[in-house]
Structure formats: C-alpha cells, structure tokens
Amino acid sequence: MGVATTSVITGCSEEPVTKFWQQGNYRPVSDEVTETTLKVEGTIPPELSGLYVRNGTNESTGIAPHFFGGDGMLHGIRLENGKAKWYRNRYVDTPVYRKETGGFSAPKPEDTTSAVSVLYHGDKLMSLGEFGYPYEIDPADLSTKGPFNYEGQLPGNMTAHPRIDPVTGELLFFGYDVTAPYLTYMRADKAGNMLQVEPIEMSGASMIHDFAVTDNYVVFMDMPVRFSWLSVAMGEGLPFKWDDSHMTRFGVMPRTGTNADVKWFDIPACFVFHIMNSFEQGDEVMVDAARYDNLWVKNSHDFFHPAHLSRFSMNMKTGQASVQRIYEGAMEFPQVNRSLWTKPYRYGYSLVVDEKYDTPELINQASSGIRKYDLQTGEADSWLPGPDLLPGEAVFIPANENGGGEDEGYLCSYVYDKNTEKSAFCIFDATKVSAGPIAKVQLPVRVPVGFHGVWVPDSAMA
Numbered sequence: 001m002g003v004a005t006t007s008v009i010t011g012c013s014e015e016p017v018t019k020f021w022q023q024g025n026y027r028p029v030s031d032e033v034t035e036t037t038l039k040v041e042g043t044i045p046p047e048l049s050g051l052y053v054r055n056g057t058n059e060s061t062g063i064a065p066h067f068f069g070g071d072g073m074l075h076g077i078r079l080e081n082g083k084a085k086w087y088r089n090r091y092v093d094t095p096v097y098r099k100e101t102g103g104f105s106a107p108k109p110e111d112t113t114s115a116v117s118v119l120y121h122g123d124k125l126m127s128l129g130e131f132g133y134p135y136e137i138d139p140a141d142l143s144t145k146g147p148f149n150y151e152g153q154l155p156g157n158m159t160a161h162p163r164i165d166p167v168t169g170e171l172l173f174f175g176y177d178v179t180a181p182y183l184t185y186m187r188a189d190k191a192g193n194m195l196q197v198e199p200i201e202m203s204g205a206s207m208i209h210d211f212a213v214t215d216n217y218v219v220f221m222d223m224p225v226r227f228s229w230l231s232v233a234m235g236e237g238l239p240f241k242w243d244d245s246h247m248t249r250f251g252v253m254p255r256t257g258t259n260a261d262v263k264w265f266d267i268p269a270c271f272v273f274h275i276m277n278s279f280e281q282g283d284e285v286m287v288d289a290a291r292y293d294n295l296w297v298k299n300s301h302d303f304f305h306p307a308h309l310s311r312f313s314m315n316m317k318t319g320q321a322s323v324q325r326i327y328e329g330a331m332e333f334p335q336v337n338r339s340l341w342t343k344p345y346r347y348g349y350s351l352v353v354d355e356k357y358d359t360p361e362l363i364n365q366a367s368s369g370i371r372k373y374d375l376q377t378g379e380a381d382s383w384l385p386g387p388d389l390l391p392g393e394a395v396f397i398p399a400n401e402n403g404g405g406e407d408e409g410y411l412c413s414y415v416y417d418k419n420t421e422k423s424a425f426c427i428f429d430a431t432k433v434s435a436g437p438i439a440k441v442q443l444p445v446r447v448p449v450g451f452h453g454v455w456v457p458d459s460a461m462a
C-alpha cells in the first residue's frame with residue numbers, strides 16, 4: 001500500500017533534451033518568503049475575506065527528474081475586507097522534503113511530495129499529492145502540522161481531486177495504487193469522519209488523477225495511461241505510459257454503492273486528467289472534462305497533446321455511452337462555481353492552451369489566458385493577455401457565500417509577468433473575464449507554474 005511519489009519517480013535515462021520544467025517560470029523558487037506590505041492596483045472586493053492557497057512542485061534540490069517530481073510548495077495570500085494582508089510561500093514539510101526517505105526502507109504513505117492540490121474539509125486545511133496521505137496545514141502561516149489519515153482509516157493513498165458535496169458537505173474521494181487493490185473509493189462526512197472504504201476491482205494499475213461525482217453517482221475513469229514495469233526498468237520519470245491494448249472505460253457507481261454495483265461503460269480511447277463538472281440529466285450521467293486523444297505515448301514526459309472540453313454521457317438504462325467535443329480551443333485546468341459541483345451548471349472556466357507552442361522546446365514562448373465557457377450558448381469570453389503574462393488555474397470565488405447568480409463572483413489566479421520575473425495575485429470579475437483583472441496584488445517574487453488551489457472564506461474556517 002501507499003506507493004509514494006518518491007518510489008515511482010526514478011532517475012531518468014529517457015528525459016527529453018529540453019527539460020521544460022527547469023526553464024522559464026517552470027523553474028523552482030529558492031526561498032520561502034513572508035511579505036506583509038503588498039502593493040495593490042485596482043480594488044479588492046471588500047466582501048473577500050479569507051485565504052487563497054495554491055500548491056505546486058518546487059524541487060528543493062534544483063533537479064527534479066520529472067515535471068511532477070518536485071517537493072510540494074504552497075503559495076498563499078490572505079485577504080481581509082478588501083486588503084491584502086500577506087503573501088507566504090512554504091514547502092510542505094514531508095519526509096521527502098526533509099530527505100528522510102529512500103535507502104532500503106519500504107515507502108510509507110507519509111512519503112509523498114504532497115505537491116498537487118489543497119483541500120479545506122472537516123475544519124482542516126490539507127495539502128494533497130498524487131499519492132500518499134494528506135498533510136494538514138496551519139492556515140495562519142502555511143506551516144505543516146503533519147500527516148492526516150482519518151484516524152487510521154485511510155488505507156493508503158488519497159487523490160488530489162476529492163469532491164465536496166455542496167449540500168451535505170460530504171467528502172467523496174478515492175486513492176489509487178500500482179498494487180492491488182488498485183483503486184479504493186472513500187467517503188467522509190462533513191466533519192471528516194470516514195464513512196466508507198470500498199476497494200474497486202480493476203484490471204491493473206491505471207493513472208487515475210480525478211473522478212466525477214453527481215447527486216447520486218460517482219464515476220471512476222479507467223484509461224490507457226498504465227503503470228509499466230518496463231518504464232520502471234528504463235527509468236522513465238514516472239513509470240506510467242500509454243498502452244494501446246488497454247481499453248478506456250468509465251465505471252458509474254451509486255455514491256453509497258459497492259464494487260458489485262459498478263456499471264462499466266466502454267468509451268473511445270482517451271485520457272483525462274481533469275473534470276470540469278458532472279451531473280445527471282434524466283437517465284444520463286454527464287461528465288464534462290479536458291479530454292486528450294492520447295497522452296504519455298513515448299513516456300511520461302510526453303505532455304504535449306492538446307486537451308479539449310468534451311462531454312461524456314453514460315445512459316444508465318441503455319448502457320450506451322457517447323462523447324462529444326463541446327469547445328474547439330485547447331484548454332486545461334477546468335473549474336466551476338463549486339457550489340454547483342454534482343449539479344447541472346451553465347458556466348465553466350479554464351486556462352487557454354496555445355497549441356502553436358505546445359512542445360517542450362517552445363512551451364516557454366507560449367501564450368495563455370483564462371476562458372469562460374457559457375455551455376448554454378456555446379460562447380466563450382476570454383482574457384488573452386499575450387505572451388508576457390501567464391496565468392495559473394483560475395478559481396471561482398462567489399461574491400455572496402449564501403447564493404447569487406452562478407457567475408456572480410470572481411476568478412483568482414497567480415499571473416506571472418515575464419518582463420519583471422514576478423507574479424501578481426489577480427482578481428477578475430467572473431461576469432466579464434475579458435475585461436482583465438479588477439485587482440492586482442503585486443508580489444515580491446514569482447510564483448512558479450503549479451497546479452491547484454482553493455479559496456477558504458473566513459466564514460468557513462474553524
């Protein structure tokens with residue numbers, strides 16, 4: 001159990017000549033910083049009081065063998081009544097960061113870089129990795145309190161993409177591993193008490209980064225990016241690669257169901273890291289996701305394939321599944337108003353991916369942007385700032401925590417400026433994304449390219 005990141009990332013004989021993750025804003029930063037004097041351009045909405053924290057890899061030795069392989073680093077900004085009180089970046093203090101792992105000891109679930117995402121649930125702020133236990137973080141200063149394992153009931157790995165039911169507060173999640181049971185489904189109540197631990201039968205070890213939840217179902221993705229012993233032997237970064245012989249299938253299970261209740265649907269071959277949202281419509285379970293035709297074909301450094309927003313439909317009566325592209329532009333890091341997780345929705349948000357420069361050699365010349373999708377009209381409204389300003393994942397913050405229109409709120413993102421080599425925390429009006437940021441909190445440092453963040457309003461914090 002608990003195959004941790006350190007044990008699956010190895011030295012790499014097959015690295016690309018251009019290690020894109022050691023260039024431009026993919027490079028790690030060297031210092032942990034605390035800044036309490038922050039210059040603000042524009043106006044921070046006064047109703048925003050809370051903490052935004054984003055995770056990402058930041059190799060402390062300077063040489064990560066894979067883009068995903070660095071130590072977890074949190075970048076947080078605290079807002080209070082329209083003021084930016086502080087910015088901090090802190091490593092997640094794990095045994096991997098402390099260089100206490102390796103040698104001949106078997107990897108433990110604590111031995112994770114914890115570098116992928118951030119969760120606030122059960123009155124705990126947690127850093128999550130692809131593998132291993134969550135790490136509890138102090139929201140006051142982003143220091144690491146220690147690993148958390150649901151009072152011993154978390155059997156091993158926990159995904160970086162759990163979902164919180166917006167009505168009940170229940171946490172639905174899973175862990176996957178390269179040894180049996182390859183997939184374990186779990187639920188915890190609003191307070192963080194484990195309710196269910198359910199091994200799910202799989203044909204072997206697939207990479208399963210995310211999953212989908214609707215009001216009544218969860219959806220597991222079994223796709224052709226597979227664990228490969230050959231890749232282990234070859235030292236190919238992460239030992240997962242595309243396997244043409246493995247079918248793509250999505251398993252739909254009632255949220256309180258068991259392995260025996262999983263209904264598997266054959267899907268045309270594809271790979272998905274991230275799901276935008278999922279919901280039910282009549283007999284159909286719908287999953288909107290960033291769909292790749294394929295990924296990691298040569299090895300796990302082979303990121304450079306475009307993903308497109310696509311809708312998967314699984315009919316629970318007929319057993320038939322279909323998929324259709326719902327927007328043509330390449331994209332990643334899909335987000336929604338999280339109060340509509342599991343429910344029908346109209347608006348989604350993502351990063352814009354520049355296909356022209358989507359190679360390891362050119363990626364640092366690529367432009368990006370933030371795109372808002374209106375899934376009712378099929379139209380998009382995008383902020384496209386050109387090649388010098390590069391946003392990260394845009395997280396939606398409701399203007400009114402007690403309700404309001406679906407897009408009444410803000411998007412927040414760390415935006416890197418190539419000219420100054422510094423970043424700004426930017427806030428956008430989600431009803432007018434193309435208008436650009438309404439507030440920019442200038443940071444004294446750059447925030448490297450990273451992964452996922454969360455907004456925790458003060459009203460939600462214990």
Ligand SMILES: [Fe+2]
Pocket residue numbers: 116160161209273274451452
């Ligand atoms: Fe992710």
